[in-house]
Amino acid sequence: MSAAGTRLAELCRAAREGDTKMLLAQVPYARYLGVRMQVSAGTPRFSLPFTAHLVGNPALPAVHGGVVAAFMENAALLHLLLMLPAGRMPRSVDFSIDYLRSARTETLYAGCEVTRLGRRVAQVQIRCTQVAQGADEAADAGFSPAATPDGAAETGDDRLVALARAHFLLAEPE
């Protein structure tokens, strides 16, 4: 395996064990957006805290639709990376998103499911949600279950913002 591949594999291993910062640092665009990642019981969950540079429509206000899509693409890529043994970035083939609700200027959450994992091609489905109403307690409190009043607020599953699917081409094993 190349030096870069070995490093990526090490970062993935660390992320699987809960230390995701270094892996996120490997994807500059994820860092620019402010994507956060938490792995618990082997399952990654993603969040995107709101910052002013993410706004699309200041009149509503709403997060830019491209940011929602990019956040979900990042989630899919990072989720897939965590599942693959080889240390090379999968390459995006296509991406398709349905926007269900405008994304409020609050934290976005995403979770993924790998619905197809072949030798060459993977398909990932992504759900993007926000907390249903009121103050964004889940973002302030982080992901800690103890700090949020109920399970729904912790995961932000209440309000489905968008659904997406992505195909990736998997690198040849080295």
Added chain:
Amino acid sequence: MNPSPDFLRSLTERFPQVIPHVRALGIELQRADAEAAQARLPPRPEFVGDPERGLLHTGVITTLIDSVSGVAVFARLGAPEAIVTLDLRVDYLRASPADSALICRAVCYRLTPHIAFVRARVWQRHEDEPVAESLSTFMRAGAGRGPLERRR
């Protein structure tokens, strides 16, 4: 409806002023009229997706497409109106080197009372070697409202 030159000029000027994320990324609108919208996005280190191969993150391309596709709808509408993206799909045709600008042209090829249909193409070196192709649909949410409408 043929958009007035004033409306198109206002659209082009106000696009980066009014949409914070467009301003943050540095998207430069080059053209907006009833036939097409086109924009250029100069490269930045923070747009990298794959540092090993030196490639742009596809999310940047998607954001550029969503933005320019929206402008194409506005320009075709010719008057302020709120629009909402319904769906967007992108095919990534070629690897995009991170050191080269992206150009996106979007065409609103069909407009109905409720829906706008857009196709877009993104390239770097040459239009005949696109890095991405896209189709999207937008819902028209009502005349006289929209982020780019000049406030009176």
